[in-house]
Structure formats: structure tokens, C-alpha cells
Amino acid sequence: MDLLLAATETNDLLFNDYALVVTSVAILVTMILALIRAMLGPTVFDRVLALNMFGTKTVLLICVIGFLTKRTDFLDLALLYSLMNFIGMVALLRFSEYGSFREEGAEIGSSAKS
Amino acid sequence: MMDFIVIPILALLAATAVTVARIRNLWAAVMFTGIYSFLSASWMLILDAPDVAFTEAAVGAGITTILMLATLSLTPRRHRKSSRLSSEDFEERPSKSPVFPLLIVTITGCALVYGTFDMPHFGDPNAPIQVYPEPSFVEKSQPDMHGLPNVVTAVLASYRGYDTLGETAVIFTAGIAVLLILRKNTDDQGSSESQSVTGENA
Numbered sequence: 001m002d003l004l005l006a007a008t009e010t011n012d013l014l015f016n017d018y019a020l021v022v023t024s025v026a027i028l029v030t031m032i033l034a035l036i037r038a039m040l041g042p043t044v045f046d047r048v049l050a051l052n053m054f055g056t057k058t059v060l061l062i063c064v065i066g067f068l069t070k071r072t073d074f075l076d077l078a079l080l081y082s083l084m085n086f087i088g089m090v091a092l093l094r095f096s097e098y099g100s101f102r103e104e105g106a107e108i109g110s111s112a113k114s
Numbered sequence: 115m116m117d118f119i120v121i122p123i124l125a126l127l128a129a130t131a132v133t134v135a136r137i138r139n140l141w142a143a144v145m146f147t148g149i150y151s152f153l154s155a156s157w158m159l160i161l162d163a164p165d166v167a168f169t170e171a172a173v174g175a176g177i178t179t180i181l182m183l184a185t186l187s188l189t190p191r192r193h194r195k196s197s198r199l200s201s202e203d204f205e206e207r208p209s210k211s212p213v214f215p216l217l218i219v220t221i222t223g224c225a226l227v228y229g230t231f232d233m234p235h236f237g238d239p240n241a242p243i244q245v246y247p248e249p250s251f252v253e254k255s256q257p258d259m260h261g262l263p264n265v266v267t268a269v270l271a272s273y274r275g276y277d278t279l280g281e282t283a284v285i286f287t288a289g290i291a292v293l294l295i296l297r298k299n300t301d302d303q304g305s306s307e308s309q310s311v312t313g314e315n316a
Contacts, residue, residue: 021118024118024119025118028119028122031122031126032122032126035129038142038146038149039129041142047142048145051145051148051149054149054152055148055152055175058152058156061119061156062156065119065156065160069116074159074164077164077167077168077171080168080172081152081155081171083176084171084172084176085152087180088148088175088179091179091180091183092144092145092183095141095186096141
């Protein structure tokens with residue numbers, strides 16, 4: 001009985017692992033495609049979209065790696081990554097819209113204070 | 115086991131690095147440095163160094179991107195040689211023959227790789243860092259760690275907690291000093307803006 005239970009458990013584990021491996025491979029393929037788009041991208045918006053997608057896929061990949069290596073405390077890191085991705089994206093977009101940070105220097109200071 | 119993730123990530127790292135070196139559009143180059151730090155942080159995570167990955171993600175992908183963009187806002191957007199009308203982002207720069215620098219780089223790289231042969235293997239239990247100063251050092255600090263999973267964290271945040279507090283105070287003071295100096299500069303430039311800022315402060 002124990003043996004059977006262990007066998008089903010390992011089967012489940014194997015299936016889980018296969019699912020995670022397939023997921024990570026799919027995420028890696030998406031990352032490669034996004035990187036190619038970022039390299040080729042003729043306009044700013046292609047590149048911004050590609051970078052945003054790349055950051056999102058990095059977050060997903062970290063989650064998958066965390067479950068694959070049974071270290072779910074990696075999820076904190078994934079949270080930080082998504083925050084950083086958002087901040088970098090906002091900075092890039094503001095820069096590409098205004099061409100400089102001069103106007104919003106005071107804004108950044110006030111938002112940090114409040 | 116993680117090879118199927120590590121190898122594509124390293125390949126993507128190399129591709130991103132080559133792109134950063136070759137691209138002439140500085141805005142896109144900043145963007146690719148962000149991608150590079152995301153990738154290297156994930157690689158550090160796979161190497162089981164989440165604290166380094168944390169720092170890399172926060173500093174490399176977050177602060178450095180913003181600082182580089184702030185620098186970029188004060189400089190021309192493109193390399194001066196490629197300012198003529200063309201939509202190409204990748205342009206061949208006229209340069210000297212690359213053979214001699216390539217030779218030097220190759221020789222240096224070979225010497226460095228040769229130097230790594232003497233290093234202990236990754237995770238080797240007999241490596242000097244595992245047997246020196248003494249394994250009992252790690253064992254004895256186990257009860258003092260109060261549930262922290264990492265000895266280095268325990269030493270930095272528990273044994274040397276007052277040191278770390280002092281360092282934080284020094285850095286905080288330096289930051290306030292820099293902010294005060296910068297504020298004085300804006301006072302000289304515009305009066306209405308600075309009034310609103312100081313009013314908000316008070």
C-alpha cells in the first residue's frame with residue numbers, strides 16, 4: 001500500500017515537473033521572440049512592448065523556477081521584479097514622451113514625500 | 115537539471131550584450147541594459163543567490179535605468195557620427211582593424227580561464243571557504259540565528275546590527291546633505307517653484 005502510494009506520488013510529481021518544464025520552455029521561447037522584436041523593432045512602441053513583455057516573462061519564469069526547485073520564497077523576488085518592471089516602464093515612457101525629466105523633477109520629489 | 119533553462123538564459127545574455135554594444139540608438143541601448151539586468155538577476159537566482167538577485171533587480175533594472183535615462187535627457191540621443199538621415203539603428207562605424215585588440219582580449223581571456231582551473235569546483239565541500247576558518251563557526255552560530263536561513267544575514271543583521279544601523283544613518287545623512295545642496299541650487303534659479311517646494315516642506 002505504501003509502495004503504491006509512493007508510486008502515485010512520484011507519478012504526480014513527475015507530471016508536475018513535466019508541466020513546469022514545458023511551461024518554462026514556452027516562456028523561454030516567448031522571451032526569445034520578445035528579444036528579437038526588441039532588436040528589430042523599428043519604432044519606440046515595438047521596443048517598449050517587447051521590453052514590457054520580456055519583464056513579465058521574467059517574472060513568470062522566476063515563479064516557475066521557484067516551484068520547480070521547491071523554493072516558493074522566490075515569489076517575493078518575482079514581486080520585486082514586477083515592481084521594477086513597472087517603474088522602468090513608466091520612466092522609459094515619460095522619457096520618450098517628454099524627451100527629458102526636467103519638468104517632472106519636482107513631481108518625483110513630491111510623490112516620494114507623500 | 116536546470117540546464118535547459120540556464121543555457122537559453124546565458125545565450126540571451128550574450129545576445130543582449132552584443133546588442134548593447136552594437137546598437138547606435140542610445141534610448142534602445144538603455145532599454146537593453148534593463149533587459150540585461152533582468153536576465154542576469156534570473157541567472158543569479160538559479161545559482162541560488164537570491165539576495166544578489168534582489169540587489170541586481172533593484173539597482174540594475176530599476177535605479178540604473180532611470181539614472182541612464184536622466185543622463186540621456188542631458189545628452190544627444192544618437193551617436194554623433196550617425197546623425198545623418200537614416201532609420202538604421204545598427205550602423206557600421208569606421209574603425210581601425212580589430213585584429214590586434216581581439217588578439218589581446220583573446221589572450222587575456224585564455225589566461226583568466228586557465229586561472230580558473232586551479233579554483234575548487236562549484237559547491238566542493240573541501241573548498242577553502244567550507245573548511246576555513248572552521249566548520250564549527252557555522253555550527254555554533256546556528257542557535258544564534260533566530261530562524262534566519264542564512265549565516266551571512268545573521269552576522270550582518272544580528273551580530274553586527276549596530277554597525278549596520280550606523281552605516282544606514284551615515285548614508286541617510288549624506289543623502290539629506292546632497293538633497294539640501296541641490297535644493298539651494300533650485301532656489302537660485304526660479305523663485306515661484308522653490309516657494310511651492312519649501313511651502314510644501316514646511
